[in-house]
Amino acid sequence: MKQIFLLYIATLSALLCGCNGDVFINDYAPSAEEIKLSDTDSTVTVSFKASNWVIRNVFSTDEDGAFREVLGDIYAKDGHLIAMNSPFYMSEEETVKMVIDQPDIHLTIERTDETHLCFSKPENMNLEPMMLTVNVGNDYDEREISVELEPSSRYEIDSIVYALDSYTYQDNVTVDTKMIKMTNATSEVINYIIMPYSHFLQEYTFTNLYIAGNPYRQNDVLKIFKGNIPTVPAPETERFNNDVSKKLVMKETTIQLNETTQCLPVPEDIFNIYKMFPINPHKLQICTIECCYGQFNVYCDIYVSQPRTGRKHLLKGILEIKAPISHTLIVGKEQDFNM
Numbered sequence: 185m186k187q188i189f190l191l192y193i194a195t196l197s198a199l200l201c202g203c204n205g206d207v208f209i210n211d212y213a214p215s216a217e218e219i220k221l222s223d224t225d226s227t228v229t230v231s232f233k234a235s236n237w238v239i240r241n242v243f244s245t246d247e248d249g250a251f252r253e254v255l256g257d258i259y260a261k262d263g264h265l266i267a268m269n270s271p272f273y274m275s276e277e278e279t280v281k282m283v284i285d286q287p288d289i290h291l292t293i294e295r296t297d298e299t300h301l302c303f304s305k306p307e308n309m310n311l312e313p314m315m316l317t318v319n320v321g322n323d324y325d326e327r328e329i330s331v332e333l334e335p336s337s338r339y340e341i342d343s344i345v346y347a348l349d350s351y352t353y354q355d356n357v358t359v360d361t362k363m364i365k366m367t368n369a370t371s372e373v374i375n376y377i378i379m380p381y382s383h384f385l386q387e388y389t390f391t392n393l394y395i396a397g398n399p400y401r402q403n404d405v406l407k408i409f410k411g412n413i414p415t416v417p418a419p420e421t422e423r424f425n426n427d428v429s430k431k432l433v434m435k436e437t438t439i440q441l442n443e444t445t446q447c448l449p450v451p452e453d454i455f456n457i458y459k460m461f462p463i464n465p466h467k468l469q470i471c472t473i474e475c476c477y478g479q480f481n482v483y484c485d486i487y488v489s490q491p492r493t494g495r496k497h498l499l500k501g502i503l504e505i506k507a508p509i510s511h512t513l514i515v516g517k518e519q520d521f522n523m
Contacts, residue, residue: 211233211234212232212233212234212235212236212237212320212322212325213232213233213327214230214231214232214301214320214327214329215230215231215232216228216230216329217327217328217329217330218329218330218332219303219329219330219331219332220331220332220334221291221303221306221331221332221333221334222306222333222334222336223306223334223336223337223492223493226304226305226306226493227302227303227304228302228303228304229296229300229301229302229303230300230301230302230303230329231299231300232298232299232300232301232320233299234299235298235299236322237320237321237322238273238320238321238322239272239273239280239282239293239295239301239318239319239320240273240319240320240321240326241253241271241272241273241318241319242254242256242271242272242282242284242293242316242317242318242319243316243317243319244314244315244316244317245315245317253271254271254272254284254316255269255270255271255284256269256270256272256282256283256284256285257269257270257282257283257285258270258272258280258281258282259280259281259282259283260280261280266280272293280294280295281293281294281295282294287309287395287404287405287407287408288308288309288310288314288404288407289307289308289309289310289314289333290305290306290307290495291303291304291305291306291307291316291331291333292304292305293318301318301320301329303331306333306334306336307333307336307490307493307495308333308334308335308336309335309336309338309339309407309408309410310335310407311335311410311411312335313332313333313334313335314332314333315330315331315332315333316330316331316333317329317330317331318331335410336490336492336493337490337491337492337493338408338409338410338412338490339408339409339488339489339490339497340414340488340489340490340491341414341416341441341486341487341488342487342488342489342496343486343487344416344417344441344484344485344486344487345484345485345486345487346418346419346432346434346482346483346484346503347482347483347484348419348432348433348434348482350483351432351480351481351482351483352480352481353430353478353479353480353481354478354479354481355430355476355478355509356476356477356478357477357478357479357506358476358477358506359474359475359476359477360384360474360475360477361472361473361474361475362383362384362472362473362475363470363471363472363473364378364383364470364471364472364473365468365470365471366378366461366463366468366469366470366471367463367467367468367521368463368464368465368466368467368468368521369466369521370465370466371465371466372465373462373463373464373465374462374463375460375461375462375463376460376461376462376463377458377459377460377461378458378459378460378461378471378473378513379455379456379457379458380457380458380459380473380475380511380513381450381454381455381457381475381508381511382449382450382455383473383475384450384475384508385447385448385449385450386420386421386447386448386449386450386505386506386507386508387445387446387447387448387504387505387506387507388418388439388445388446388448388503388504388505389443389444389445389446389503389504390441390442390443390484390501390502390503390504391443391501391502391503391504392500392501392502393405393406393443393499393500393501394499394500394501395497395498395499395500396497396498396499396500397498405499406441406442406443408488408497409441413440413441413442414440414441415438415439415440415441416438416439416440416441416486417434417436417437417438418437418438418439418503418505419432419433419434419437419480419482419503419505420432420433420434420435420437420451420505420507421433421450421451421454421480421505421507421508421509430478430509432480432482432505435451437451441486450507450508454508459513461515464518466520466521467518467519467520467521468518468519468520468521469515469516469517469518469519470515470516470519471513471514471515471516472513472514472515472516473511473512473513473514474511474512474514475508475510475511476508476509476510476511476512477506477507477508477509478506478507478509479504479505479506479507480503480504480505480507481502481503481504482502482503482504482505483500483501483502484500484501484502484503485498485499485500486498486499486500486501487499
């Protein structure tokens with residue numbers, strides 16, 4: 185019996201020695217499974233009990249409850265870029281970093297050493313908190329770390345610069361028509377003054393806005409202003425003699441920085457372009473104004489910063505301006521005016 189017992193002990197020892205020790209040792213459990221980041225609490229480091237873990241992935245949950253994998257730029261130990269716009273997956277226990285830099289969120293996730301995972305440089309341009317989940321684990325176990333990004337302070341515009349010397353121009357993109365009834369109910373000849381451009385508007389539209397150096401698709405780049413739409417100066421067409429030139433100048437026109445079309449009156453100095461028509465007593469004439477619009481496409485650089493964190497961005501885009509450029513006056517035959 186003693187020999188059988190010793191044989192049992194030897195067999196059991198052999199089996200235990202042959203098993204993977206990681207199953208029984210090195211519990212890597214993270215020190216926190218829920219963390220919160222904000223402008224004021226911008227760095228949180230999670231400690232692990234052991235080094236036998238890797239990052240599996242990072243994902244968020246959309247409004248419908250569906251999972252969406254979060255992509256970013258992945259860096260190796262030595263700092264060189266491994267992949268752009270890629271999932272965060274570590275196949276080995278090594279120090280790596282992911283930089284999430286999208287129009288609405290920014291976050292750096294870095295394994296600084298074998299037992300520490302650092303979350304830093306958070307930014308959430310949404311109006312509500314943003315939840316991310318980081319999956320960590322090994323072949324035998326998996327854990328989740330929930331990351332809450334508090335809404336960040338909004339960005340402010342430092343300056344906007346237009347390339348006024350290198351814009352593109354398209355002539356006669358649209359033609360608009362107005363009809364003016366010139367009447368004289370008196371017994372004397374009167375002079376009827378028509379200022380043709382006073383009857384038309386100019387259109388401003390910002391298009392193709394994006395954050396310079398950011399490779400991700402950007403549909404909501406203006407989220408960085410948190411709904412507080414800023415006002416910026418804008419170029420306007422310059423008067424030249426008795427018409428409008430195809431030249432842009434900076435004066436006093438201001439518009440809102442958004443991607444909807446804004447209609448503004450033409451500059452007041454263009455109102456000085458006019459023509460006078462004598463109208464006989466008790467007569468009327470119809471004047472048709474045909475106004476031709478040209479379109480200016482002006483590249484612009486918009487420098488923005490967040491006062492609390494000092495973080496800066498360069499926004500690039502195009503300002504489309506549809507402005508009255510030329511006009512034609514067509515005066516109809518004189519008619520009797522009956523009051």
